[in-house]
Amino acid sequence: MKLSKGNSEAAPRTVDDRLFLQSVERAMRALEAFGQQARPLSLAELAAATGMDRSAAQRIAHTLQALGYLERAGGGTGGQGLVPGKRLLDRSFDYLRMNPLVERATPILQELRRTTQERVDLSLFDGTSVIYAVRLQSKRETFFATLVGRRMPTFGSSGGRAMLAALPAAEAEAILEQSDRRRMTPKTVTDLPGLRAKIAEAQRDGFALSLEEALLGEVVLAAAVLDAQRRPVAAIHVAGSLSEWDVEAFRRRIGPLAMEAARALSQAAPEGLTPR
Amino acid sequence: MKLSKGNSEAAPRTVDDRLFLQSVERAMRALEAFGQQARPLSLAELAAATGMDRSAAQRIAHTLQALGYLERAGGGTGGQGLVPGKRLLDRSFDYLRMNPLVERATPILQELRRTTQERVDLSLFDGTSVIYAVRLQSKRETFFATLVGRRMPTFGSSGGRAMLAALPAAEAEAILEQSDRRRMTPKTVTDLPGLRAKIAEAQRDGFALSLEEALLGEVVLAAAVLDAQRRPVAAIHVAGSLSEWDVEAFRRRIGPLAMEAARALSQAAPEGLTPR
DNA sequence: TATGCTTGTATCGTTCAACGATACGAAAAA
DNA sequence: TTTTTCGTATCGTTGAACGATACAAGCATA
Numbered sequence: 001m002k003l004s005k006g007n008s009e010a011a012p013r014t015v016d017d018r019l020f021l022q023s024v025e026r027a028m029r030a031l032e033a034f035g036q037q038a039r040p041l042s043l044a045e046l047a048a049a050t051g052m053d054r055s056a057a058q059r060i061a062h063t064l065q066a067l068g069y070l071e072r073a074g075g076g077t078g079g080q081g082l083v084p085g086k087r088l089l090d091r092s093f094d095y096l097r098m099n100p101l102v103e104r105a106t107p108i109l110q111e112l113r114r115t116t117q118e119r120v121d122l123s124l125f126d127g128t129s130v131i132y133a134v135r136l137q138s139k140r141e142t143f144f145a146t147l148v149g150r151r152m153p154t155f156g157s158s159g160g161r162a163m164l165a166a167l168p169a170a171e172a173e174a175i176l177e178q179s180d181r182r183r184m185t186p187k188t189v190t191d192l193p194g195l196r197a198k199i200a201e202a203q204r205d206g207f208a209l210s211l212e213e214a215l216l217g218e219v220v221l222a223a224a225v226l227d228a229q230r231r232p233v234a235a236i237h238v239a240g241s242l243s244e245w246d247v248e249a250f251r252r253r254i255g256p257l258a259m260e261a262a263r264a265l266s267q268a269a270p271e272g273l274t275p276r
Numbered sequence: 277m278k279l280s281k282g283n284s285e286a287a288p289r290t291v292d293d294r295l296f297l298q299s300v301e302r303a304m305r306a307l308e309a310f311g312q313q314a315r316p317l318s319l320a321e322l323a324a325a326t327g328m329d330r331s332a333a334q335r336i337a338h339t340l341q342a343l344g345y346l347e348r349a350g351g352g353t354g355g356q357g358l359v360p361g362k363r364l365l366d367r368s369f370d371y372l373r374m375n376p377l378v379e380r381a382t383p384i385l386q387e388l389r390r391t392t393q394e395r396v397d398l399s400l401f402d403g404t405s406v407i408y409a410v411r412l413q414s415k416r417e418t419f420f421a422t423l424v425g426r427r428m429p430t431f432g433s434s435g436g437r438a439m440l441a442a443l444p445a446a447e448a449e450a451i452l453e454q455s456d457r458r459r460m461t462p463k464t465v466t467d468l469p470g471l472r473a474k475i476a477e478a479q480r481d482g483f484a485l486s487l488e489e490a491l492l493g494e495v496v497l498a499a500a501v502l503d504a505q506r507r508p509v510a511a512i513h514v515a516g517s518l519s520e521w522d523v524e525a526f527r528r529r530i531g532p533l534a535m536e537a538a539r540a541l542s543q544a545a546p547e548g549l550t551p552r
Numbered sequence: 553t554a555t556g557c558t559t560g561t562a563t564c565g566t567t568c569a570a571c572g573a574t575a576c577g578a579a580a581a582a
Numbered sequence: 583t584t585t586t587t588c589g590t591a592t593c594g595t596t597g598a599a600c601g602a603t604a605c606a607a608g609c610a611t612a
Binding site for chain 3: 018021022023042043044058062080081
Binding site: 038 | 426
């Protein structure tokens with residue numbers, strides 16, 4: 001049924017949970033439907049995509065529309081399907097504003113962006129996927145498909161690998177195995193031995209480097225940000241173009257900078273407290 | 277019958293609506309509570325902030341947590357309140373991805389950013405406020421408090437005024453009057469005559485210019501983006517620093533560029549079809 | 553023109569999902 | 583210590599939500 005996406009829920013939903021609100025789940029599923037079908041959906045399509053009947057879809061769409069979380073596609077005039085509503089941006093804003101990591105990251109990322117003159121990203125760890133939370137594009141950036149909120153598979157993202165390298169081996173292995181290891185470019189490493197080697201490399205170097213694995217012509221280097229328990233929560237990425245960089249030079253020049261930025265962002269563990 | 281005891285919403289909802297799902301509204305209100313209180317909320321606080329009892333808050337928090345739209349503040353370990361969940365970023369991503377305006381805007385904004393070397397924003401019209409949907413920061417940007425999803429009052433944003441200038445006078449006037457015209461800086465224009473003059477100026481020039489009205493030391497120029505019905509739907513902003521720009525030079529240099537970009541992004545009305 | 557299939561919208565009995573009160577142990581605060 | 587507040591769990595009641603159904607408008611196809 002549900003393929004392993006970036007699910008990071010604490011408790012797997014037990015079947016009959018007296019505290020679980022069915023209609024709320026339905027509402028969120030309705031919003032999530034647009035993650036799959038990136039086009040305006042009619043009520044019937046929405047019902048089909050979420051597995052509910054027309055009536056339920058009608059009630060939910062009506063409610064979400066009244067609240068501003070769904071909008072008519074035509075812009076209000078012609079009723080030609082539903083699309084996500086602007087209100088969703090507010091909720092995302094709240095998330096970013098409340099995340100202390102994002103807040104603290106901003107000046108550090110800017111400084112890194114200034115010294116490297118390259119694109120700098122902050123991604124958040126979320127199980128089998130990572131989410132881009134901040135992007136500071138480089139001045140000569142031409143490619144811009146990626147937006148805040150975009151998910152990337154953990155296994156295939158340099159930041160993801162940097163974070164896997166900071167996890168206990170068993171956990172990292174579990175994530176690799178749960179992942180849908182799909183190729184993004186011909187150079188994406190997808191086999192388990194290869195990935196384990198990349199992670200070991202990241203453990204040795206203190207940063208992960210991926211070469212054209214997400215986008216051809218691009219080299220990305222990332223270092224993990226740790227919380228007070230020394231667990232990875234985020235990663236700082238620096239992306240450069242192969243038309244301007246030699247890989248070894250990139251590694252030597254950017255690696256220390258990214259690691260220093262990640263360390264500055266990591267929460268220092270209190271003395272005497274060792275991670276269990 | 278429980279009539280709204282603590283209905284503190286601003287949204288005018290028609291009262292007894294057989295299709296309106298109470299629990300969905302409660303769930304969204306729970307998420308919205310963090311827009312007001314930007315800190316982790318306990319169940320009791322959440323209940324108080326949304327006007328529901330403890331039990332309702334418990335059920336809703338439990339459900340939203342299971343779905344990933346709420347998270348424990350401590351990072352899962354210590355149970356010290358709730359914060360918005362990462363999943364919210366996905367929904368926001370869906371919105372931006374599905375918005376054809378944002379998609380088409382990206383290359384145009386990049387080009388504008390490249391030629392002006394200044395910060396370029398795209399904001400979306402939403403009644404008395406505008407929402408920033410895209411931000412391309414300038415290379416020397418130091419100030420970064422603003423994130424995607426941030427709302428600004430329409431009356432006090434240069435983009436908002438550019439859009440008001442493109443609206444029928446009655447509608448623009450209605451928005452001005454409904455607005456909470458609060459000062460953001462000492463230079464914010466908040467009186468109706470002054471605002472009408474600024475809008476008239478925008479109609480004359482084809483762009484709006486605001487001087488230190490949102491942030492001291494900053495000059496912002498914006499042009500409205502129109503849809504096929506010639507109604508404003510968005511605005512393109514260019515922001516410069518007064519330490520580097522003379523206002524008149526900024527107007528002369530940036531004005532035409534912003535207008536051209538906005539025109540390129542506007543949907544040309546088909547020939548022979550006049551807006552009704 | 554008729555016809556068939558959408559679309560969005562509205563109505564209506566039935567019933568179970570959601571309701572609100574309440575209780576409990578742990579942790580934090582006083 | 584006591585008191586308060588935290589998160590969590592239970593339970594009988596009931597009305598909010600359910601799903602079936604109907605209808606008009608729009609738009610193709612026949």
